Amino acid sequence: MTTPQHKIGSGFGFHSTAGDVLTGVDLSGRLALVTGGYSGLGLETTRALAGAGARVVVPARRRSVAEAALAGIDGVEVDELELADMDSVRAFSRRFLASGRDIDLMINNAGIMAVPQTRVGPGWEAQFATNHLGHHALVNHLWPAIEQGGARVVSVSSHGHHASDIHWDDVHFEHGYDKWQAYGQAKTANVLFAVQLDILGRDAGVRAFSVHPGTVRTQLTRSLSEAENTGLAKAIAASPRPVEYKTPRQGAATQVWAATSPRLAGMGGVYCEDCDIAELADAGANGVAARAVDPERAARLWALSAELTGADAFA
Numbered sequence: 651m652t653t654p655q656h657k658i659g660s661g662f663g664f665h666s667t668a669g670d671v672l673t674g675v676d677l678s679g680r681l682a683l684v685t686g687g688y689s690g691l692g693l694e695t696t697r698a699l700a701g702a703g704a705r706v707v708v709p710a711r712r713r714s715v716a717e718a719a720l721a722g723i724d725g726v727e728v729d730e731l732e733l734a735d736m737d738s739v740r741a742f743s744r745r746f747l748a749s750g751r752d753i754d755l756m757i758n759n760a761g762i763m764a765v766p767q768t769r770v771g772p773g774w775e776a777q778f779a780t781n782h783l784g785h786h787a788l789v790n791h792l793w794p795a796i797e798q799g800g801a802r803v804v805s806v807s808s809h810g811h812h813a814s815d816i817h818w819d820d821v822h823f824e825h826g827y828d829k830w831q832a833y834g835q836a837k838t839a840n841v842l843f844a845v846q847l848d849i850l851g852r853d854a855g856v857r858a859f860s861v862h863p864g865t866v867r868t869q870l871t872r873s874l875s876e877a878e879n880t881g882l883a884k885a886i887a888a889s890p891r892p893v894e895y896k897t898p899r900q901g902a903a904t905q906v907w908a909a910t911s912p913r914l915a916g917m918g919g920v921y922c923e924d925c926d927i928a929e930l931a932d933a934g935a936n937g938v939a940a941r942a943v944d945p946e947r948a949a950r951l952w953a954l955s956a957e958l959t960g961a962d963a964f965a
Contacts, residue, residue: 677755
């Protein structure tokens with residue numbers, strides 16, 4: 651198949667940090683919005699963007715925790731947002747649009763992983779709701795500011811997307827729950843979302859990307875038991891391909907690179923890893939699964955997400 655999924659030789663790589671990819675980049679006068687931008691990779695992303703001169707808005711489920719974590723970083727503001735709650739998404743979006751500001755960079759970084767079966771909102775599976783549906787609704791409600799800014803929108807996915815396609819007949823796992831399948835579905839949705847948003851937004855100058863940050867030790871595994879964390883570490887260590895952990899600063903690099911790199915001008919809809927566009931992968935290998943960047947699947951997911959959330963700026 652013809653695909654834009656080919657490395658471009660960015661000059662950066664696995665060990666590059668968020669600070670490295672912003673060397674010489676001046677983001678003064680630019681506004682970035684980073685969901686979950688107060689812990690783990692999100693905190694390093696916020697710190698790097700603010701350090702390059704951007705004004706960074708951090709919507710946060712735990713506002714007081716976010717304010718404490720971000721204290722001392724100039725150019726950052728915090729507001730309340732619960733991605734799994736559509737009323738909260740709409741309220742945050744109304745407040746932001748009322749400020750009259752444009753969005754230049756948007757990084758959909760917040761997420762949860764392998765949580766016990768949890769229902770949110772009208773009975774949605776929590777990982778699909780938080781990682782995907784909330785960001786779908788947020789982007790669509792904020793579209794006037796995103797369009798006016800000609801923004802880049804970055805969707806933080808994971809190598810975990812290889813674990814599962816979209817469960818089209820049961821996206822909310824009402825007929826048997828597997829937390830790793832649910833996580834894989836949500837991460838596939840993050841990739842497909844970027845594919846379709848890029849198709850819909852490119853004529854307005856909005857481009858979208860998805861990224862795999864790498865394997866990073868963060869609080870994302872907080873819902874796993876000690877035994878599960880140990881088992882996960884053993885599985886990673888036993889992988890037939892060596893897995894090297896990244897630091898949080900290295901893990902934040904690819905999303906920052908995708909949001910700011912001049913090398914990506916005029917491009918979009920691609921999945922990136924290690925600060926470059928990824929190649930298509932065979933099952934289980936590095937790179938992106940072909941099904942996750944399939945435009946037909948992307949359009950189908952967009953229609954389903956718009957129906958579920960009631961949010962579609964392009965309807």
